[in-house]
Amino acid sequence: MAEAPWLxxxxxxxxxxxxxxxxxxxxLDEAEVVMGHARHLALLPDLDCDRIEWPVPFADGLPILLGLRGRRVVVLASGDPFWFGAGAVIARHLSPGEWRALPGASAFSLAAARLGWSLxxxxxxxxxxxxxxxxxPQLAPGQRTVVLLRDGAAVTxxxxYLVGAGFGDSRLTVMESLGGPQxxxxxxxxxxxxxTAFAHPVAVAVEIAGDGAVLPGASGIDDRFFETDGQITKRPMRALAMSALAPRPFETLWDIGGGSGSIAIEWLLAHPxxxxxxxxxxxxxAARIRRNADRLGVDRLQVVEGAAPAALDGLASPQAVFVGGGASGALLDDLTARLAPGTRLVAHAVTLESEALLAxxxxxxxxxxxxxxxxEATxxxxxxxWKAAYPVVQWRVVL
Structure with missing residues (x-):
């Protein structure tokens, strides 16, 4: 039988x-060292091993753990370490043969077992x-969610948050210390x-209800979802741009000339x-784009302040690029030289000069x-x- 990993x-x-x-x-019986949160260590009986409390912030514990190579080590985590837990972070720093995971029941599984919900x-x-x-993005009547929170105050x-978003009728089930005597x-x-003072660890099951604004699942969400100074790709034009950009899972977009961030935000809403x-x-x-992204639940949006093409240096390579305004021969020269074959490029033009450039x-x-x-009827x-908007020319190409 192969020897068990050290961790x-x-x-x-x-x-x-x-x-x-x-x-x-x-x-645990064979461990020479046990590392974990103080709350987890307190749950253990007396063991013939060293105990190390995992420090805060979490990253500070990784050098300590890696320094224990060569000893039998157990790291304690909550429930399933690989479902919003520490497991994946630790595994990234180790070779596959160095560690093994022995998961318990996750808080999500325990919550579903209490509520009778299908996960x-x-x-x-x-x-x-x-x-x-x-x-x-999940705030829609009938949606069920289970949320793990940092502490009891976060329940309030x-x-x-739900009340402020227009979903104050939502039904909450607050579950503290699931599976334990408390x-x-x-x-x-x-x-x-x-x-009430709620105690950590806490999970909240939410059955969404209310008449708040629901984010639609199709491209071209209403302009009112965005804070803007007027610099925004309007809803119908945005829907056509998103259709041309064709977001796919695991892809990255460059949105050059972000304005209000509507294109990049819709790209992120397309898939997690x-x-x-x-x-x-x-x-x-740029600050407005960040606020819009945070408010609409896609705070993973990266905002770069600067002018393209210089601001593009060092960025993760995209699979799609949108140029919403300010297209120039110099920018297109740079993009076609910089971008990998197969990259989808979509550019919009309003002025006669930019139309000629795209042609x-x-x-x-x-x-x-x-x-x-x-x-638009006005x-x-x-x-x-009918009040006509300026015509827009869209160029779509796969490089």
Missing amino acids: SIVGLGEDGPDGLSPASRRA QGTVCLGLHAAPLSRLR ELAR ERITKAQARALPD TTEAISIETRPDR TWAARLGGDLLRIDLA PLGPKRG
């Missing part, structure tokens, strides 16, 4: 060793160190959460694995040219008439 990552529940599998018990139909989020706005913050379950509407970098010259607009480049590289004329005296 075992053991998922520990609130019932302590009582809930451990035989393999996890053996790992495959429930959105599970770990918001220990992430903003509550990560919930924003969650209720206030387990407590409290049910309330978000708008009527009792003035997408990434986006918004390049914006004006600091006030020239389309003749050189191919792709599709689309002229978009839109008109008041005209006591009746209504």
Whole structure:
């Protein structure tokens, strides 16, 4: 039988060793060193080994752990270490043969067991160190979520967030110390959460209800979702741009000339694995892009202040690029030299000069040219008439 790795990552529940599998018990019995949060270490009986409390911030514990190579080490984690836990962070610093994981029941599994919810139909989020706005794309009546929070005070913050977003009717089930002797379950509407001190570790199950604005699943969300100074790709044009950009899982977008960030934000809303970098010259607009991204739950948006092409140096390579304004021959020269073959490039032009530029480049590289004329019904005296927007030319090409 092969020798066990030097490191075992053991998922520990609130019932302590009582809930451990035989393999996890053996790992603890054979350990020379046990590392973990003070709360986890306190759940253990007396063991003939050294105990090391994992420091805060978490990253400070990694050099300590790596310095223990050559000894039998157990790291204690909550429940399933690889579901919003420490497991993946630790594993990134080790070779595959150095470690093994011995997971316990996750907080999500325990919550589903208390509520009778199917996990495959429930959105599970770990918001220990992430903003509550990560919930924003999930705020739709009927959606069920289970959220792990950093502490008891965050339960009140969650209720206030839901009320502020127009979903104060949402039903909360607050679950403290799931699976342990101190387990407590409290049910309330978000708008009527009792003035109670909740204790960590805490999970909250949320059944979304209310009449707040729901983010649609299609491209071209309403302009009112964005804070803007007027520099924004409007909803119909944005829907056409997103169709041309065609976001796919695990892809990265460069949004050159971010404005209000609407293109990059919609790209990120398309799939949770997408990434986006918004390049914006004006600091006030860059700050606005960050606020829009944070509010709409896609705080992973990277905003770079500066002018392209210089600001593009050192950025992660994209699979798609959007030039919403300010296209120039110099920028297109740089992009076509810089970008990898297969990159999708979409550029919009409004002025005659930029239209001519895109037509020239389309003749050189191919792709599709689309002229978009839109008109909106607006008041005209006591009746209504059509008010035309400036026509936009879209060039779409795969390099």
